[in-house]
Amino acid sequence: MEILLIFYLLLISVSFTTSQSQTDPETLLRCLIKEGSNPQNFLAEVTYIPSNSSFTTVLRRRIPNLRFDKPTTRKPIAIITPTSPSQISPALSCARSLPLQVRIRSGGHDFEGLSYTSTEPFFLIDLFNFNSVDVNLTEGTAWVDAGATLGELYYKIAEKSNVLGFPAGLCTTLGVGGHVSGGGYGTMMRKYGLSVDNVVGSRFVDSNGNTYFDRMSMGEELFWAVRGGGAASFGLVLGYKVRLVPVPEKVTVFSVKRTVGEGAVDLIMKWQNFSHTTDRNMFVRLTLTLVNGTKPGEKMVLATFIGMYLGRSDKTLNVMNRDFPELKLKKTDCTEMRWIDSVLFWAGYPIGTPTSVLLQTTVTNKMFHKRKSDYVKRPISRTDLGLIFKKLVEVEKVRMVLNPYGGRMGEIPSSRTPFPHRGGNLFNIEYLISWSEAGDNVEKAYLASVNEMYKFMTPYVSSNPREAFFNYRDLDIGSGVNSTYEQGKIYGAKYFKDNYERLVDIKTKFDEINFWRNEQSIPVRK
């Protein structure tokens, strides 16, 4: 493969001084015009400042979380929407010289809004124009741009082949840039691991504006870091080369609901043992939600077992009857479909929805969201499950999603990628709370509910550190913009365990000035 390494030399001799002009959009625009390569206004044409009429529309397009879409939310002074990699380096030069912080946005799904808000003056590099997906059937690979959504990736793969897929997330509007650089799990992780376990190349821009067009020029250290360590601490990912994985022509999905009255507790006891040990073609997620009880005003927990088997329904029934007969899965519970249709099923679309919805790249029903995460290494006892159910009814608004590990996840060493939660984990818990009423007091109440549930779960989940999934970004577990090594370790050890050390080393080597910083970035070792 051809190695191409382009150095953009810094041409800055004039500095844009005066403190009040630091946050002035016109000053940034002048810098961009000056730094930009030919034609001179190439970069200005893709830059929106607040006086451009579409600034707000462009800003809000990829803000799915209303928690960070308020009048009080800190806005960027400009949004740069590059159409060519050559526009990025000059934009970074201006960020360094003015100086301004930079936030990078791909899909915009960051749960704490870190891709489009900042406490320091900043501009946004929004990658939505970088959305091409090139599938190479001969190689069984695809180059996918960071600003493409998972839906676009899945659609483009299925357009070319009905026996290839990619293991990545369930929500189809997630951006490749944030999702893959933070790990990326989905329904095929028990068979193929995470998205990052199937990344074979990357294109990348570092803090000096050096652009690397492949893994070899970028080097193994940075390549390791951007596969789960959160690329935003290290630079800007232009795209990833991914290895596609075989999928059968038909997969089988099912969804079985049971309330406590219908034996949910026994089923969950069995699920805790079954879900991580069974055939790795099988993925059975468990969701816990509340439904009305039999008496007026009463609430009870509903357990939903949502499954997919990478194979046909007769095989699905064989595996389920062998490993989880208590669920009493029936042929009529099962639906066979193409893998691409299962993507729609998991994203919550009704069966029969045309796959073209995968090309809708923005969220239309925006809500307020908060997420937290945990890892479970020991089965939770029947008594404790009862207590957890009681608590869920008490806090009322929180849902829990439990995703089984095991299979391929348990075979990959914890240090192969920055994502450390491998062997020894039974399942991951995602705590979800979403609401649609605006207001600070409403928000406080919702956040308090999810924190109460999270606190209650302490004895049942991992400890020292209490592990968390980086893609479920949660600033409550520790944060700070210019963290020291010790401060960074508070959240870094939870997200990355021992891999934190190596991430700090790589950060120190490649971004000594801490140019790429956010509330949970990797600090420089001092």
Ligand SMILES: Cc1cc2nc3c(=O)[nH]c(=O)nc-3n(C[C@H](O)[C@H](O)[C@H](O)COP(=O)(O)OP(=O)(O)OC[C@H]3O[C@@H](n4cnc5c(N)ncnc54)[C@H](O)[C@@H]3O)c2cc1C
């Ligand atoms: C509804 C929903 C469902 C989800 N389901 C799953 C799931 O099934 N599996 C899973 O693993 N996760 C899931 N997640 C979490 C998701 O993977 C993360 O939120 C992920 O960061 C989203 O990527 P993004 O590009 O959309 O986010 P963004 O908000 O654009 O970015 C997230 C972070 O990455 C940085 N970043 C983005 N692009 C780049 C780039 N090109 N270069 C460098 N840094 C970059 C941003 O600056 C920010 O810090 C879900 C999230 C939501 C909201």
Ligand SMILES: *[C@@H]1O[C@H](CO)[C@@H](O)[C@H](O)[C@H]1NC(C)=O
């Ligand atoms: C926004 O306005 C500036 C200055 O008026 C202009 O140079 C730039 O091209 C405009 N941006 C877009 C995307 O039209």
Ligand SMILES: *[C@@H]1O[C@H](CO)[C@@H](O)[C@H](O)[C@H]1NC(C)=O
């Ligand atoms: C696909 O990959 C093969 C093998 O590396 C290469 O020879 C071919 O040029 C690629 N095709 C396209 C369309 O890029």
Ligand SMILES: *[C@@H]1O[C@H](CO)[C@@H](O)[C@H](O)[C@H]1NC(C)=O
């Ligand atoms: C869990 O499952 C394994 C294998 O199916 C079995 O050997 C073991 O006894 C089970 N443990 C419990 C606690 O049910």
Ligand SMILES: *[C@@H]1O[C@H](CO)[C@@H](O)[C@H](O)[C@H]1NC(C)=O
């Ligand atoms: C549940 O009960 C409440 C009243 O307690 C009622 O408003 C609501 O519609 C019920 N929901 C369902 C799904 O029946």
Ligand SMILES: *[C@@H]1O[C@H](CO)[C@@H](O)[C@H](O)[C@H]1NC(C)=O
């Ligand atoms: C972080 O450090 C930089 C460089 O020292 C400084 O300019 C900036 O103000 C700091 N930011 C915060 C939020 O402390």
